[in-house]
Amino acid sequence: VSLDPAAALELGAVRVVGTGLLGASVGLGLSASGARVLLADVSPTALALARDLGAGTPDDVGEQVDLVVVAAPPDVTAAVVLDELKAHPDAVVTDVASVKAGVLGSLRAAGADLRNYVGGHPMAGRERSGAVAARGDLFIGRPWVLSPVPEGDPAALSRVRRLALALGAVPVVMPATEHDEAVALVSHVPQVAASLVAARLRHAPDAAVALAGQGLRDVTRVAGSDPALWAQILAANAGPVAAVLTQLRDDLDRVLDALDALARERPEHGSSAPGHAVGARGAVAGVVADGNLGRERIPGKHGGVPARYAVVTVVIPDEPGALGRIFADIAAAGTNVEELTLEHAPGRAVGLLEISVLPGVREHLQEALSASGWHVVA
C-alpha cells in the first residue's frame, strides 16, 4: 500500500533542490527506501532542518547524480531547472511546480536543451508548509502528472515515472497546456469559488452563521488555504483560470438576471405564484441541472465511475468509545465501509454518522446495527 523501494533503488543518486514540504517529502520517501538523496537549498537553515529530519545528505561535493528534482517555489522553478540542466547534462531533470506551461515557456525562451527535462506535478499537499510538515508517504495514492516535451528522451520520461512509482504515486502523462487547463477546472477555480463564498461571511451576523449546515462547511472547506501560496499559483495559471472563471461569471450573470426578474415580480403579485418571470425559474433550474451533470463527472472511489452507494445513518452519542463500538459492530456484520461522514448536530451532544455501503448490504447493516442497540435512522 505504499512506497516501492525497488523502484527507488533503480533511480540511482537523486538530487533534490529545494527542501520545503514537497522537496523534503520526496527526500524522506526515497531515503526510507534506501535510495541516495542529495539535498540542496538556498537557505542553509532549511537545508540543515531537512537533513536532520532524515530527508537526505547535503550535496556538498557535487557528486554525479542521475535525477534532479527541482522543488523550488513556482516563481523560480524555471530558472532553477535551467541551472540544473546545465550543471548536470547527463541527469534527468524534473520539477514539481503546480502549473506547467509557464515553466516550459520560460525554458524554451531561454533556449534550453530539453531532451532530459520532464515537467512534473505531484497532486499532493498539506495545509501546513515547510520541511517540518513533510512526510515520506505524502504522495501515496495521489496522481503525479508527468508532462514530457516532444523533443524529450523517452528514457527521461520513464525515469521520472519511476520516481512517482517509488513514492507510491499514480503517474499520469499529460501535456503541459492540458494539465494547466485541467487543474484550473478541478482545483484552481473551485478554490476561488470557495474563497468568494466564504468571504461573504466576514461581516455576517452571528445569528446567520449559527444556521450554517454541512453544505456551507463543504463548499468553504478549502477557503482556509494560504493566500500567498494561492496568489502565486493563480498568477502562474492566470490564463486558464480566467477562461473558466469567465464562463462561470456568464452563468452567474444569467442567474442574477433571472433572480432580478423574480424579485421584481414579487410586489406586483403579493403571492409567489409564477408570473411573467416564469422563464427566469427555468434559467435558475437550468444552472442547478447543469451542476447535477457536472457533479456526475467526478470519479468516485479508486478513480472509477461514480458509485451509487446506499447510506446508513446512525445516531452517535458524543462520548469516548462510541465510534469504536459501532465500527466493531460494523466489522462483526462483515460489511465494508465505502465512505464516511460524521456530522455533529448543532447544540446537541450527538452526531450523525453516515455510512456509505454497497446498496446490496444496506438492509443487512441496518438490521445488524439496530440489533446491537444503535439508533439507525432509516
Place this chain on the structure above:
Amino acid sequence: VSLDPAAALELGAVRVVGTGLLGASVGLGLSASGARVLLADVSPTALALARDLGAGTPDDVGEQVDLVVVAAPPDVTAAVVLDELKAHPDAVVTDVASVKAGVLGSLRAAGADLRNYVGGHPMAGRERSGAVAARGDLFIGRPWVLSPVPEGDPAALSRVRRLALALGAVPVVMPATEHDEAVALVSHVPQVAASLVAARLRHAPDAAVALAGQGLRDVTRVAGSDPALWAQILAANAGPVAAVLTQLRDDLDRVLDALDALARERPEHGSSAPGHAVGARGAVAGVVADGNLGRERIPGKHGGVPARYAVVTVVIPDEPGALGRIFADIAAAGTNVEELTLEHAPGRAVGLLEISVLPGVREHLQEALSASGWHVVA
C-alpha cells in the same frame, strides 16, 4: 438524544397539512411520542401513504385541533396558511417553508389576522423527497427557526417552540427578513456557487476530471441537489440571494481583472517573475485572505466557536473490519473523536482516515495507534 415525548403530548391535537418529506416526518416524530396527529393532503394517494407509514390519522371529521403545521410546497404555503387560519381560529398555525418574508408578505396582503401565526423553518432535509423518505428523527439536533410577527400572541410562539422541542430540534427565534438574509448567505448562495463550479465540469476531458481531489468533491457536494426544488427556493428568496451574489460577482470581477493583467504580463517577461501586475497578485491574495476570515466565522462542533483540532492521519487498508479495528484501538486509547474524514486514494486500495482530536491528546493517540501497528502519517 432525541424526541421529547412530554413536549409532544402537551401540544394537544396537531393537524399536518401536506404529507411530503417534512410533513410526514413531523407526523412520524409526534406520533412516536403518542401525540394525536391528523393528516391532510390534496393528494389522497400521498395521504394514504403517510398514514400507512405511521405518520398519523387522516383528518376526516374535522375535529378540534390545537396546532396546525402547514408543510405544503413553498409556492402554495401562504394560501394554505390563510385557509387554515380561517378554518381553525382557535388553533396556532405555523409553516415549514424555507423562505419566510414572501409568505408573510402574502398573508399581510390578504389582510390575514396573524395573532395565531408563527412562521417556521426547520433546517433539515434529505436528498430524497416524499413521505417514503420521512423519518421521525429528521429534526433532531437541527436548528428550527421561528419567525413570530409583532402582533403575534406570545402563547402562539411558545406552542410552536414546544413543537420544535418535541421533535428534538433547537428553536432559534429570528424575524422573517433576517432569516431570509441568513439562509441566502449560509445555504442558497453556497448552493448556487457549487452548481456553477460543477457545471464547468460537464464537458471537461476525462483526463481532467480524473485529477479531481477532495477539494473539488467538497466544493461540489451539494451540486447534486434537485433543480426543480431549488428553482422554487431561489425564486422565493430572489432578492436576498441576488444581493449576496451581486457582492460575490463584484469580488469575482476583481479576481478576473487581476488574472487578466497577470496573463498579459507573461509573454513580455518570459519568466513568471512579478512585473507591473504586482498589484494584481495582491488582489488575488486579498480574496483568498477574505475567504480565510469568512471561513473562521463558521461555528464548529455543537454550535460553539471554531475549534482548533489536531489531526491524526492513518493509512487504512480497503478491507472489511479495518475501520472497526482502528476505532476499537482509538477507544482503547481513551480518545474522543471530534471529527472524521475518510479519503480514498485514487487508483489505490487504501484510504486516508483523518481523525480530529483535541490538540492535547494528539501525540498520545499517534503513539497508541503506531503501537497497535497502524501506519500513522504524522
